[in-house]
Structures are given as structure tokens and as C-alpha cells.
């Protein structure tokens with residue numbers, strides 16, 4: 001399948017079979033998420049991978065009973081940093097320096113730290129979380145495309161109660177907040193009527209303007 005065929009093949013799967021993903025396919029999806037683009041490259045999010053059936057069951061009760069959660073192979077909970085402070089920026093600069101071989105002092109001299117402090121750390125906690133959540137959504141999209149390319153079904157899900165999920169996963173203590181869920185698995189060919197639904201999208205004329 002080419003990329004467009006894969007994107008037509010995928011749909012937000014409502015019913016799954018419970019079949020497990022091969023470890024290497026799960027790893028490919030996680031690698032894709034890890035390689036996702038993010039503003040400043042900061043990746044201000046953390047992804048929790050849930051396979052434990054009892055935890056999935058609890059999660060389902062916080063997600064309006066949606067069946068995919070317990071019928072999936074794995075559930076990924078995308079969480080965003082709720083506090084982007086100076087020490088997070090310093091940690092990032094050090095990690096960037098380790099990868100690139102560029103001394104931290106040089107990165108600071110280029111103005112990178114100042115720009116990140118100004119653009120992110122100066123925001124209110126609520127604005128920081130909202131900015132971090134946007135980055136998490138890009139990673140979600142990358143994961144969705146990776147899953148489709150492997151013909152693994154996936155459901156992006158906002159239909160859950162974040163405060164309850166934060167409590168279940170102990171996120172507050174880690175300065176994280178749940179943002180969006182990705183259920184991964186295999187469509188139930190017999191019981192998921194949504195697989196036959198036509199793709200409803202705005203026309204190209206409505207969606208794009210060429211200048």
C-alpha cells in the first residue's frame with residue numbers, strides 16, 4: 001500500500017479483537033513517535049504504554065466505556081509536561097549537546113536558551129501545558145500514520161476524563177497531564193460497522209488555498 005492507500009485503509013476503530021501486536025511492530029510505532037517533530041525539538045511529553053488488562057479495564061471506565069480500550073493490544077496514553085521550567089531547558093540543552101557534540105556554552109551563545117526561556121518558560125502554567133499538548137498531538141499523528149503503514153489499527157481518543165486518568169496513572173506527581181489516547185490493535189471484522197463507513201473529509205477546494 002502507498003501512503004494514501006494506507007490512510008484510506010485506516011479508520012478510528014471502534015471494536016478490536018484483542019489480538020496482540022508483534023513486539024517488532026509495537027517497537028516501530030514507538031520509534032516513529034520518538035522520531036516525531038516538535039517545537040524546538042523539546043518533546044515536552046511522555047507516553048505511557050499500557051498492556052495490563054486490569055489497568056485497561058480501569059481506563060475504560062474513565063473513557064465512557066469505549067470498547068477499544070479493553071479490546072486493544074496496547075493503549076498509549078500521551079501525557080504532556082505540566083511544568084516547563086528552566087531546569088527542563090537545561091536538561092534538554094545538555095542532552096542536545098551530548099548528541100550533537102556542540103558544547104552547551106555554544107548553544108547558549110547562539111541564543112537557544114534565551115529563546116526557549118522567552119517562548120516557553122515565560123508562559124503561564126496553563127499556556128505551557130497547552131503548548132506541550134500541541135506537541136503531543138503531533139506525536140499522536142506520527143504514531144497514527146506509522147500504525148497505518150503497518151496495517152495495524154489505531155484509535156485516537158479524547159473521549160476520557162483526564163483528571164481521573166491522571167489519578168490512575170499518578171501523573172500529577174510527575175508533573176504530567178493526560179492529553180490523548182491511542183488504542184492499538186486489530187479491527188473486529190464482524191462487529192465493527194465503522195470499517196465500511198465512507199471517508200468523510202472536506203473537499204480539497206474547501207481545505208486548501210493555493211497562492
Ligand SMILES: Cc1cc2nc3c(=O)[nH]c(=O)nc-3n(C[C@H](O)[C@H](O)[C@H](O)COP(=O)(O)O)c2cc1C
Pocket residue numbers: 010011012013014066155156157158159160180199
Ligand atoms: C484527537 C482525536 C480524538 C478522538 N477521540 C475519539 C474517541 O474518543 N473515540 C473514538 O471512537 N474516536 C475518536 N476520534 C476519532 C475521530 O472521530 C475520527 O478520526 C474522525 O471521525 C475521522 O474518521 P476516521 O479517523 O475513521 O477516518 C478522535 C480523533 C482525534 C484526532
